[in-house]
Amino acid sequence: DVKVTQSSRYLVKRTGEKVFLECVQDMDHENMFWYRQDPGLGLRLIYFSYDVKMKEKGDIPEGYSVSREKKERFSLILESASTNQTSMYLCASSDIDQETQYFGPGTRLLVL
């Protein structure tokens, strides 16, 4: 069965902290994605990766960076967390034709 896991379901951080969100998929997928989900705005793409060590900016990359050192793992990094980064973060993966994306359960991040 397809599985995407995220390191935390809930996180509380303070402004200025460095935050790491980890995502692991077990489907040998080439593509991985980080989104944030906010009420009324749907899903907005932060970054995606189509191969190990490759990354592309999405629609809202400012304030975020990513790392993909291994095929199965895609990390989202908030270099200096701010209150406007309080959100639900969703990781997804897909195979090379990207017809279907598989999502993790999400990490709800609160920045105080």
Add this chain to the structure above:
Amino acid sequence: GNSVTQMEGPVTLSEEAFLTINCTYTATGYPSLFWYVQYPGEGLQLLLKATKADDKGSNKGFEATYRKETTSFHLEKGSVQVSDSAVYFCALRSSNYQLIWGAGTKLIIKP
């Protein structure tokens, strides 16, 4: 540019009612269209999809038909259940293979 517009929620229905959630899109070419569902406390999962005009996607009693002439992909179900309460997202696959998402529609089914 590419975009997806879906009806605002929440949509509140009684059990066994007929459901329609509207979705229209703007895109160049002929994108694949998707409906994803997010149950409470869970990640999104694919509900159904259609890859070309006049295709009908279906799953779990839900259906949606790819209408090129009206650029629409409305989600329908004949008789909803309490377990269908969730947030539903319409999406299209753009020419650079990313998914473009609608804002989501929250569906509440009352027993």
